Structure formats: C-alpha cells, structure tokens
Amino acid sequence: MDKGVVNLGRVVTSTKSMAAGTAVKPMTAEAEEEIAAREFASIVESHRPQIFRFLLASLRDVDLAETLTQECFLKAHRNWRHFRGDSSAMTWLMRIAINLQKDHWRNRRLQFWRHTQSNAVDVDEASDWLPNGERNAEQQILAREQVAQVWQAVEGLSERQKTVFLLRFVEERELSEIARATGLSEGTVKAHLSRALGRVRAELRGTR
Amino acid sequence: MIERSKIAAEIDDPIVAEALKHFKASVDTWSEAAYSRSRMVRGGMRTSWRLAASWALGCLLAAGSVAGALYERHVRQESARIAAVKAAEQKAALERKAAEQPVAVVTKPARPVAVKRAADEDENLLATVDSDVSRQVPSAMEPLAQMMESSGAN
Secondary structure, three states: OHHHHHHHHHHHHHHHHHHHHOOOOOOOHHHHHHHHHHHHHHHHHHHHHHHHHHHHHHHOOHHHHHHHHHHHHHHHHHOHHHOOOOOOHHHHHHHHHHHHHHHHHHHHHHOHHHHHHOOOOOHHHHOOOOOOOOOOHHHHHHHHHHHHHHHHHHHOOOHHHHHHHHHHHOOOOOHHHHHHHHOOOHHHHHHHHHHHHHHHHHHHHOOO | OOOHHHHHHHOOOHHHHHHHHHHHHHHHHHHHHHHHOOOOOOHHHHHHHHHHHHHHHHHHHHHHHHHHHHHHHHHHHHHHHHHHHHHHHHHHHHHHHHHHOOOOOOOOOOOOHHHHHHHHHHHHHHHHHHHHHHHHOOOOOHHHHHHHHHHHHO
16 A cells, blocks of 8 residues: 555656656547546555545445545546645545545534534444454454544544544655645644643543 | 655654655555455445435325324314314303293392491591602602702702
C-alpha cells in the first residue's frame, strides 16, 4: 500500500514532465484525456483503501465511510485538471476527504433528526478488530483493552484533534503533509498531536 | 513515507507506543475487512420498503378521514331528523291541548295598597342609606384641594 503512494508520486511527476513535453511534440486532446483518465484510475486504485481507512477511523461507520470515499473521488475526478501537483495526490485527496467530513458533520448538526439513523459502531465493537497474530489469548485481551482505551480517548477529542491524530498514528503521515491536508501550520499540528497524546496517555493510565 | 518504528520512537512512553501500534493494527484490519467485503445494494430495498410503508400509511389515513367524515354527516342527519320529529310531536300536542281547553280571560289582579306602601318604604330607606354612605366617603380630589389651600395660605 505504501509503495502505491510512492509510485503515485512518480506518476504525477512523470505526467507533469509529459505535459511539459507537449511543447516539443503536440498531443491530441483525446490522447491527453486518455492519459489523464489512466492516471486518475491508478490514483483511485492506489489511494482508495487509504482514504476509506481514514474516513472509517474518523466516522466508525462503514456505509458512511464508503459513501464519503465515493464522493471524495468523484470530487477529485471533477477537479483533476486543476490539480497542480504542488503536494502529493494523497495529501490533496486527504484534504478533500477532510472537507467532505466537515460538510457532513455540519449538515448533520442542521438535520438533527438524522442522528437516529447513524450506523456508527460503538467503541467496544470497533476494538474487536485485531489482526490474527501469534499472540496468546491473554495478550489479545490486553491488546483489545488498549485499543478500546485509545478509541475512548479519540472519542473525547475535538474534530480537528481527531483528524490530526488519525493522520499521524493511523495513516502515518509526516507533520508537513498533515499541515497541508488540514490547512494548519506545523506548529498547530504539533500542539494538537501533543494534546491528543496526552489524552490517550491519561486514558491508558486511567487518570482521565 | 515514514517507517512505522519512527513514529513509535517519537513516543517515549512504551505503553502508549504499544497501544497506538495495536490501535493502528486494529483499524487496518477493520478497514481491510470492510473494504473487501461483498457490497450489498441495500439502498433500493430500504427505499422500496419505506415507500410501501408510507403508501400504506397514507391510504389508511385517507380512508380513516373519509370514514370519519361520512360518520359525522350521518350522525348530524340523524340528530336533525330526531329533532324535527320531536318538534312536530310537541306542536301537535300543544294544538291538541289548545283545542281541548276553553279560552279563559285572564284578568290582572289589583295590587294591594298595603304591599305598595311597603315597597315605597323600602325604596325610601335604601335611598337614605345610599345618601349617608356617599357623604362618609371623601371626594377623590379632597386631599389635593386641602394641600393646595394650605400652600396658598403659606
């Protein structure tokens, strides 16, 4: 999955160089569109699971995460021509996903009666998911408890803190990438991360 | 892309680092399972079920309101018919009574003189009481008038 991201960077760079090459050898509009479509298809293939994972962790709702992932790529497809490649495509997509998530919560607050239709799973259910490792039963129980505690701490974070926290510790993004995706400064990202970690630490020690 | 160990190394607390590692593994597992699950199109089913339920409810409400209106109309017609029958019966009974009884001339009896005198006395007494009471109550402007008089004198 990580390789896909690296490859994507290459694809974008090569496309830009290709675009620069158009001055030497003109390309037809159809050929350009075909290349853009192929590029976008590779982006969807390599980044869709990550965007879905981020939205799933943020919302804890599989159906909603799927819907917003679809919307994210639909929006990205519409604006693909405007993507300049200043940041990585992943960062750009993350930014779209974060904005979609914000819009969703804003609409949710206005349409308060939809709260009853939420399919979000609770913390205990979310922490049931653990990889089938070689750990024994005791270690698995301990790991599940820890995961539940982290979920509990995440639930107590503000939307922004949660986004920053998940981008860092689930998506393992660099601070600069998080800053670009969220539109915050690196200092603010660090501050949010520090607060979020403090909360997780307090939850794990039972001092919250 | 950052190595996983690099992020863990940033956190000096081993318990927190361990918990975050498990958290990430858990989210990855859940996400992979949810992503690769077979997609079921439930939207259409849900929509058709809701549509059918709303249609049934709408038909029920419409039928109820029509039935209610018809019943109300029937009740009104029935009560009007009963009232008309009663009125006709009363009229017939009165006519029958009037036909049976002879016409009597009712003369107004003369008012006795003693009763008239007593009534006059009562009226006089009430008038006296009213005048006495009204004299005891001061005029509304009286205190103001007194103040003005006293200030004029000063």
